[in-house]
Amino acid sequence: MLNIGILKQGIVIDHIKAGGAMKIYTYLNLEHLDCSVAIIKNARSNKMKRKDIIKIEGTLDINLDILGALDHKITINIIKDGEIIEKKNPTLPDQVENVLVCKNPRCITSVEKSVPHSFKLTDRENGIYRCLYCEQGI
């Protein structure tokens, strides 16, 4: 495992599906944060074979459950004084707006930019969201 360094205080988003880190990085606007952010791509994992990890230094005031809509298998570790003080899996929100993007070219959201990208959770077990308008799954 590549060693990025010990995090004193912050958040580690673990078990991100390999290749999915940038989606979360972009959604969280991490490029605008002043603190250190490490993205580890394709880390070896016993459970997933390959996974991505994001380490964020400092505090982050966001609803982390929203991240479940982007990747329902992630684990969020809250770090304080170099220790994991809380480990949680996000509770999938029933509906999200402008978190996921509908890629169906036949969907009204593809032509009317003022229409928000709204998704509803239709399968909690498998983390499947469907576009509110065209019902395409993601």
Add this chain to the structure above:
Amino acid sequence: MRHVISPTDLNLSELNELLELSEDIIKNPKKYSEACHRKKLATLFYEPSTRTRLSFEAAMLNLGGSILGFSSSDSSSAAKGESVADTIRVISSYADICAIRHPKEGAPLVASLHSSIPIINAGDGGHNHPTQTFTDLLTIRNLKGRLDNLTVGFCGDLKFGRTVHSLIGALSRYENINFVLISPEELKVPDYLKEEVIKARKIPYKEVISLEDSIPELDILYMTRVQKERFFNEEDYIRLKDTYILTSKKMSLAKEDMLVLHPLPRVNEISVEVDSDPRAVYFKQAEFGVYVRMALIMLLLRESEGRPQC
């Protein structure tokens, strides 16, 4: 404000009320000839349609109401780039109820979110077409006498056919329904529909390729067109299109009271010789479409808040 965007927007009790009212209209059409006097239906058709638009317009005229609208996006403000939301805000002040057809999926839902009058989805791309589903249900109920205890065969393009998906969803809410899904491998019912509707509701079903083998067990045969453009391989299309031409010979294998439905337009998947078979009810089905739309317009106007009942 009540809208009908998807066939399941009406619960079973409301659906029953709709179908009962439709049946009464069939029996006594004159009784309803002034039911929507002075009411206006806006038909916003962003893409061409023959049957659906005329059926909606005939329905409103039969109720003594008036119609206004457009029949293609070229003749509307959409050509100038106006959004669906803005269009419906304006139309809401011109009409009492609106039927909208749009090539983009979800457009009627967007309209409903900005409308102060009831919106009826008259078809949004390959997505929903609730009044077609209500028409199908009325046809089965009127001619078969029930919507439960049925073995329903769907034949043809089960992958892209929105009418098939909607009717599967609607019939899944009734007791003792069996589905026989007859299609080529390339045009099977999508997995999500099987998982989230058919299996989730524990509906017995089977997927088969041969129409001849399955037709004897069916109470309803819902035919759809196999679309050539869906095939990657010309040979497969040529081989499969003949399998799904319903002929008198195949009808001879069916039950005496089996019904053949088709959402139309029919191209060549039902031989014209079948038209004279009393079990072929697809033209009756198109006629019922007017009655069910009359009933839906009446019920939605009745529910619309702060407006006189019709």
